Amino acid sequence: MLRHIHLSLLGLVAAGGALGVFARAALTGAETTTGTVPWLTLLINACGTLLLGVLVGWLGQRRARLQAFLGTGVLGGFTTYSALAVQTATWLAMAPWTAAALAVGSLVAGILSAMVGLIIGSHIAETHSHREGAENAQ
Amino acid sequence: MNDSLLLATAAAGGIGAALRYTIDRILPPARHRGFPVGILIVNITGSLALGVLSGLGSLLSSELAAVVGVGLLGGYTTFSAVHVETVLLAKRRHWRQALVNLFGTVILTVAAAAVGMVIGLWAADVIT
Numbered sequence: 001m002l003r004h005i006h007l008s009l010l011g012l013v014a015a016g017g018a019l020g021v022f023a024r025a026a027l028t029g030a031e032t033t034t035g036t037v038p039w040l041t042l043l044i045n046a047c048g049t050l051l052l053g054v055l056v057g058w059l060g061q062r063r064a065r066l067q068a069f070l071g072t073g074v075l076g077g078f079t080t081y082s083a084l085a086v087q088t089a090t091w092l093a094m095a096p097w098t099a100a101a102l103a104v105g106s107l108v109a110g111i112l113s114a115m116v117g118l119i120i121g122s123h124i125a126e127t128h129s130h131r132e133g134a135e136n137a138q
Numbered sequence: 139m140n141d142s143l144l145l146a147t148a149a150a151g152g153i154g155a156a157l158r159y160t161i162d163r164i165l166p167p168a169r170h171r172g173f174p175v176g177i178l179i180v181n182i183t184g185s186l187a188l189g190v191l192s193g194l195g196s197l198l199s200s201e202l203a204a205v206v207g208v209g210l211l212g213g214y215t216t217f218s219a220v221h222v223e224t225v226l227l228a229k230r231r232h233w234r235q236a237l238v239n240l241f242g243t244v245i246l247t248v249a250a251a252a253v254g255m256v257i258g259l260w261a262a263d264v265i266t
Binding site for chain 1: 139144145147148149150151152153154155156158159160162163164166181184185187188189192204207208209211212213214215216217218219220221222224225226229240241243244247248249250251252254255
């Protein structure tokens, strides 16, 4: 089972993850207060998803090391699901409609950012291949 | 957050991300008809653990809660991969897998967080 794990990629993921979590923790602080709407976490998640969309749309299956570091590591660590799940569960007990709005709002933000990111990424990939094509033709 | 706490949180985040990568490699989407089952399990278990942590409340020091909660579990669970994968599944017209991934993740993680909080509150009650 462990043959599927590439140690060099694992190291890149860990280093990237530390950077991503550093950035998120620097923005949010140790704030674990429940009962507030986690706007900042929502914003961080949307930005991180947009950037991951750009990366994946641009590179596809290429550049495994860069994707492990930036995608799985930095952006995977920057965004988070556990905080959102606990916040939503807390709201569920106090105000179910707020919990539902939080869950739906977060899904919509996630899907829209992923779509926009993937479109931007594939545009970058296209522009690149056009330019390379033009250079090869010369 | 002071500098040393921030660094400890970041280091724990690196460990969390490495754990996520390991589970995603052991349970690869390719062997589950493209469904990212590893990331789903990561997000469910991470939400359960953060639920327990938050149920334990002031039993843990705020420093430990930050390192484990914001760092380890924050780095372990991820939001970006869930939504990018969902859109990619939809683009390949795997509608059912896309919907299960999107709604399954939110429903199961919130349920796991709620169960975790109950366990944490119960444990805190037993300990004190």
